[in-house]
Amino acid sequence: MKQIAVLGAGTMGIGIVRLFAEHGYEVCLYEPHMARTVLDEKLRSFEDNRMNDSGRPDDSRFSVRIYEDISKAIANADLIVEAVPEQLEIKREVYRQLAQNIRDNAIVASNTSTFALETLAENQPFSDRMIIMHFFNPAHLIPLVEIVGLPDTPSAIIDETVNLMRSCGKTPVVLKRDIPGFIANRLQAALLREAFYLLENGIADAEQIDTVVKEALGLRYAFKGPFEIADLGGLDIWSKVTGHLFPELGVSRSAPESLLAKAAEGQLGAKSGAGFYRYDDADEVKDNFEQQLQDLVRLKRESSPL
Template sequence: MERIAVLGAGTMGHGIAQLFAAGGHFVALYDPNAGQLDKAERSIRAQLALLREGASAAELTTLEQAAGRIVYTSDLAEAAAGADWVFEAAPEQAAVKQELYRQLAPLLADQTAVASNTSTFSLAALAADVPFADRIVIAHFFNPAPLVPLVEVVSLPRTKEGVADRLMRLLSACGKTPILLRKDVPGFIANRLQAAVMREACHLLASGVADAAQIDAAMRDGIGLRWALSGPFEVADYGGLDIWSKVTAHLLPELDTGIAAPEPILEQVRQGRLGAKTGGGFYEYDGSVQEREQARNARLLRLLRSRDEGQERSGTPS
């Protein structure tokens, strides 16, 4: 059982805190904004209740005690005291993260390691000026952090031996699928793949080939369904690499190669339509964001459980 400090109790931080508490660890969740801590506690309790539905007897015991393993604090020193791990989920602004690391440095014990959940900064940039540069790594979770299995992990040649391995073990023990990248690149793996798909989806939309609902259906009811079980290389192996050599040679010259943010997204942003959080984007949304998130999480949980049951029965890798 480890002592874990999570810094930032927003979308990602509260989910990361919940994940580790559900994994049996003691968690201190820090946020300078007390209102965020109240919101995080309400959300964690609701999510834990959701997870208890359909959980096995063994999982139930751990889940029932999880809420009691989290302390909520606006005192950074209290959060960092005795921590084995610090998971940083502060806003994606270099100045905010750097200032937080500066405050954190004197509070850390020698063996404490820090993992940033940054989506866009390279580890080399984050580690540049911090005194604990040999003990900071990236652990990039996906929203909702307690449910999505993938965590991308990045370390540097200067990272102290054993830190990345310890993190991989901690994440695996909490049911995650951590992937340790071989290089420190912006966007890691999954966001690069996602951005490539988004560029082409916007290109198809802007070219009038299909509307947003049709493109979403093609992903959700077609390739996305398959991708929940197999990655692109496995799909290519099954399709035949001779076929894929022809498909890519014929299609790649047809695809968008732009490097600016796609126009269909920019157009929505100009109109103040930022998606579900403003009630509209490519679609219109009713009801509160929290209710929609709860409903989406419940569906995601059912999907994951049925996928994992199928894997256990067939014994095949996904």
């Protein structure tokens, strides 16, 4: 795999572009709604601030071309990564444009957070070459990439994608079956459902809940998954914990009221200056978080796997 087209340069697309370019792939970017000067500036800062895995300046090849015409962006792509907004009609319109211009053997990967592949691939002429490649924000830093195919997706396509991800230093996880939200967003949603239950029932405020996650769960989860933690704690204990607590947990089947209210008031979080917290300089918060993530990923790589 040599050339990769990325569609959309929003939160996710720009990180995906950065990841592939930093690992020596030729990247073609199509983004119809963002000023060229803004994109150029972002790409220049990525190129200037590259670091290799040992944290030293990296001056290897960094090739990104920006296109205003989707047909040109995908003309020679071996892989097309779609990172346009999470709206079915927008994604389907992009796929309609792809269908007219795509190369015969190009792989089409969606970075959707929630749609099942079956829904996205329905009636698409390239459905047999379509997969989900679910990155995490920031895509160039978080190692996990979830990969999903359909029952008749050729194993060669999955293998090729897994190899590509490994060549970029990623940790790919291939799901056994297509399901909305995949693994990580389902787990994250389960945690959020309970966090909102605790918040909306006056058990704790947002800051307290965040503290509990950061000071206990998050620390453990950086090194051990829930089944490893269950094994270490003892499955007899966890049988009791799940038996006693599962009946007590929130079981809401709709988006939380407090979340809907904030969004309706325009409190969208860091990007609007306020959400559950206030943000005077959202860029500084974001940059600081990226630095912390980078340090943690490096620490994890250096620490012993056991």
